[in-house]
Amino acid sequence: MSALLKLSELAVNQSGTVREMPKAGVAFIRLREMGLMAGTPVRLVRVAPLGDPIEIKVRGYSLTLRKSEAAEILVEPAAAN
Amino acid sequence: MSSKLPSHIAPAATPGTPSRQPVYALVGNPNCGKSTLFNALTGLKQKVGNYPGVTVERKVGTAYTQHGHPLTLIDLPGTYSLAARSPDEAVTRDVLLGRRADTAMPDRIVCIVDATNLERNLYLVHQILDLGRPVILVLNMMDLARAAGLDIRVARLEKELGIPVIACEASKGTGIIDLKLAMSRPELPLSRHAWTVPAAIATAVSELQASLQDNDKKPPLIARAEALLLLTDQDSVRVAGSTPLSARTEEILRGWEKRWETEGTDWAGVLVNARYDAIGELTAEVVHTAGDLAAGPSASDRIDSVATHPVWGWVVLGSIMAVMFLSIFTFAGVPMGWIEGLMATVSGWVSALLPEGELHDLIIDGGLAGIEGVIIFLPQILILFLFIGLLESTGYMARAAFIMDRLMSKVGLNGRSFIPLLSSYACAIPGIMAARTIEQPKDRLVTILVAPFMSCSARLPVYLLLIAAIMPTDEVPIGTKVGLMLLMYALGTFGAFGFAWLFKKTLLRGAPPLMIMELPPYRLPRLRDVFMQMVERGGLFIKRAGTVIFALSVVLWFLASYPKVPDDQNDTDALAHSYAGRAGHVIEPAIAPLGFDWRIGIGLVQSLAAREVFNSAMSVIFAVEETGDEDADTGHLRDAIRAAERPDGTPLFTPLICLNLMIFYVFSMQCISTLAVVKRETNGWKWPLFQLGYMTGFAWLVCLGVYQVGTALGF
Numbered sequence: 162m163s164a165l166l167k168l169s170e171l172a173v174n175q176s177g178t179v180r181e182m183p184k185a186g187v188a189f190i191r192l193r194e195m196g197l198m199a200g201t202p203v204r205l206v207r208v209a210p211l212g213d214p215i216e217i218k219v220r221g222y223s224l225t226l227r228k229s230e231a232a233e234i235l236v237e238p239a240a241a242n
Numbered sequence: 243m244s245s246k247l248p249s250h251i252a253p254a255a256t257p258g259t260p261s262r263q264p265v266y267a268l269v270g271n272p273n274c275g276k277s278t279l280f281n282a283l284t285g286l287k288q289k290v291g292n293y294p295g296v297t298v299e300r301k302v303g304t305a306y307t308q309h310g311h312p313l314t315l316i317d318l319p320g321t322y323s324l325a326a327r328s329p330d331e332a333v334t335r336d337v338l339l340g341r342r343a344d345t346a347m348p349d350r351i352v353c354i355v356d357a358t359n360l361e362r363n364l365y366l367v368h369q370i371l372d373l374g375r376p377v378i379l380v381l382n383m384m385d386l387a388r389a390a391g392l393d394i395r396v397a398r399l400e401k402e403l404g405i406p407v408i409a410c411e412a413s414k415g416t417g418i419i420d421l422k423l424a425m426s427r428p429e430l431p432l433s434r435h436a437w438t439v440p441a442a443i444a445t446a447v448s449e450l451q452a453s454l455q456d457n458d459k460k461p462p463l464i465a466r467a468e469a470l471l472l473l474t475d476q477d478s479v480r481v482a483g484s485t486p487l488s489a490r491t492e493e494i495l496r497g498w499e500k501r502w503e504t505e506g507t508d509w510a511g512v513l514v515n516a517r518y519d520a521i522g523e524l525t526a527e528v529v530h531t532a533g534d535l536a537a538g539p540s541a542s543d544r545i546d547s548v549a550t551h552p553v554w555g556w557v558v559l560g561s562i563m564a565v566m567f568l569s570i571f572t573f574a575g576v577p578m579g580w581i582e583g584l585m586a587t588v589s590g591w592v593s594a595l596l597p598e599g600e601l602h603d604l605i606i607d608g609g610l611a612g613i614e615g616v617i618i619f620l621p622q623i624l625i626l627f628l629f630i631g632l633l634e635s636t637g638y639m640a641r642a643a644f645i646m647d648r649l650m651s652k653v654g655l656n657g658r659s660f661i662p663l664l665s666s667y668a669c670a671i672p673g674i675m676a677a678r679t680i681e682q683p684k685d686r687l688v689t690i691l692v693a694p695f696m697s698c699s700a701r702l703p704v705y706l707l708l709i710a711a712i713m714p715t716d717e718v719p720i721g722t723k724v725g726l727m728l729l730m731y732a733l734g735t736f737g738a739f740g741f742a743w744l745f746k747k748t749l750l751r752g753a754p755p756l757m758i759m760e761l762p763p764y765r766l767p768r769l770r771d772v773f774m775q776m777v778e779r780g781g782l783f784i785k786r787a788g789t790v791i792f793a794l795s796v797v798l799w800f801l802a803s804y805p806k807v808p809d810d811q812n813d814t815d816a817l818a819h820s821y822a823g824r825a826g827h828v829i830e831p832a833i834a835p836l837g838f839d840w841r842i843g844i845g846l847v848q849s850l851a852a853r854e855v856f857n858s859a860m861s862v863i864f865a866v867e868e869t870g871d872e873d874a875d876t877g878h879l880r881d882a883i884r885a886a887e888r889p890d891g892t893p894l895f896t897p898l899i900c901l902n903l904m905i906f907y908v909f910s911m912q913c914i915s916t917l918a919v920v921k922r923e924t925n926g927w928k929w930p931l932f933q934l935g936y937m938t939g940f941a942w943l944v945c946l947g948v949y950q951v952g953t954a955l956g957f
Contacts, residue, residue, distance in 0.1 A: 190474055190511075191756075194514055195365075196362045198514065207547075210645055214647055223763075224759070226756075230758070
């Protein structure tokens with residue numbers, strides 16, 4: 162298992178699997194309800210022109226969140242190919 | 243298990259029993275085609291209003307079953323979950339749970355989901371099935387799902403859930419008849435979908451359920467659904483009209499939360515995971531991926547590689563905004579001209595019918611002018627909402643918010659505030675109405691409070707007059723004039739952002755706004771839906787704000803016309819003699835430190851009707867003859883105010899005064915129409931009065947500084 166990265170640290174087009182979500186906080190409950198939880202595969206699609214927020218692909222749709230939230234989510238990057 | 247419609251509302255109700263139309267609720271995620279389906283089912287039979295006490299739109303329509311029986315359909319605000327995060331979502335939750343006194347609990351629920359994105363959409367459905375109400379599931383956008391290589395076995399899903407599942411393409415109208423047939427069924431089965439509440443929270447759920455049944459008098463199934471919901475509905479949004487929890491239930495909930503916190507149990511996470519596990523099992527049975535799904539980027543991804551590109555993204559955003567802005571500015575002028583023409587014609591007829599006198603003046607200068615003051619805003623509102631509708635239904639709106647979020651976050655707002663603020667450059671009224679797209683109530687309020695700082699089109703004539711008064715000749719390079727004008731726009735923009743930052747730091751401090759938002763796939767706009775929304779907004783404006791604007795216009799007319807002076811006096815003396823004229827004298831001590839005299843004061847008071855009225859007030863005060871030639875009139879007015887003198891013979895409109903007056907117009911709140919709309923959008927007079935006070939107070943302070951420093955420096 163490779164080292165965990167913050168979701169905000171993924172490179173553009175890099176995929177990974179969510180490993181840790183913060184327990185508390187309205188934001189993270191809502192993210193879970195929108196399908197982002199431990200075990201979910203994600204891909205960082207792009208970063209907004211001014212550097213924040215980011216767009217990720219999760220369960221087949223595009224979701225934006227700010228880096229401040231993404232920095233609290235840990236992902237295991239997929240093996241580079 | 244099955245559920246019959248209660249006998250008194252069944253289609254075959256026996257004569258004599260009280261008949262009530264069955265009530266259906268329509269729910270679904272945002273962007274799943276819910277409005278399109280609602281429009282397809284109800285056609286033009288829709289009523290739009292507000293839920294009492296909250297600024298959440300309430301849309302109710304009448305649909306007909308296949309047998310022609312009418313039924314009531316409530317279009318609930320779109321949401322991803324019943325655990326509400328915004329007032330809109332709280333209304334959806336409360337209506338479904340029967341918590342709202344003003345809306346009866348729906349008899350049946352129609353759940354619409356986006357078939358291309360089944361897993362996430364089913365999360366809400368999963369929560370709704372817990373309610374134990376009859377549910378019809380509509381799989382929308384089946385064509386797009388097929389095109390994406392998804393093979394969804396509808397019959398299998400129907401069997402697994404035990405409820406009617408209808409495949410549908412709402413935008414093409416396919417599947418609507420099947421849906422209507424399902425809605426017409428006198429009996430609907432209840433879902434037999436069973437899922438296991440995780441052991442870690444099961445005891446708590448039963449305790450909460452028991453308490454909700456005993457202390458909150460909820461029926462058993464609703465009690466269970468609410469018990470589950472309480473675990474994910476942290477910081478729960480309470481809105482007016484929703485009934486609060488009993489103290490006992492609250493106590494049990496807090497007790498468990500404390501216990502879980504010390505144990506380190508992620509109770510909300512456990513619950514959400516369990517639901518997604520159950521959904522995963524369902525979709526594994528039902529959805530088969532046919533062909534190579536992930537072959538290359540989707541069309542939306544290709545568009546976004548330009549539309550959100552670090553360079554081209556700005557070009558696209560700038561172009562779209564420029565087109566929108568120019569359209570509001572230019573196209574609106576034509577129908578506004580028609581409205582003025584029409585009202586002039588009507589005034590002419592009335593004049594011909596009525597003899598000169600007070601009634602004549604009341605009807606023409608008070609009443610008809612008041613009506614014109616309301617409908618004159620319609621073209622701008624309609625055009626803005628046409629654009630907003632197009633931007634929303636194509637999916638670009640979310641991209642604009644995505645691009646602008648970083649900038650807006652600097653002042654504590656999020657990308658959603660961008661369009662309302664930008665629109666306010668045309669007119670603050672449609673801008674403030676557009677702030678409804680902002681989820682968080684505090685962000686919405688801050689946006690509404692600062693929007694009128696954006697220099698609207700009504701300030702333009704005032705700026706033009708005053709700039710001409712400062713620089714009357716053509717010798718001054720045009721660039722200087724334009725520069726001065728842009729400075730005014732810049733001042734207003736800084737004012738808006740500065741105060742937004744200040745309010746978010748102090749008065750309306752809240753959690754930093756989130757930017758958790760779906761970027762929906764690009765789609766062709768549904769013109770019918772866009773058009774219906776546009777008309778709806780126009781109607782709402784007239785209904786909600788129109789009455790207040792009309793009443794205030796009549797009051798202002800009265801103040802400018804009474805008390806009357808003997809007939810032989812001219813207009814200038816008549817205005818000076820009126821309440822408005824006296825108000826100019828009354829406020830003179832307050833505005834004298836800014837360098838303004840009572841005559842300017844009259845202009846300021848009259849500007850409350852609309853800022854550009856300043857110019858006509860000046861025409862009356864300085865007795866400028868109207869020639870009918872607008873350019874000439876403007877020139878005469880410019881010369882007249884340049885010639886105006888103070889009692890000591892010094893010029894009144896010095897460059898410093900003109901500049902100061904422009905600055906005053908940038909910052910002060912002088913538009914009663916805007917105040918009327920703010921009252922409507924914030925549900926009371928508190929915020930519009932606050933806005934009037936803080937904006938005008940700030941304008942006064944800035945102008946005081948400019949004038950005092952300016953005179954000290956010898957200007």
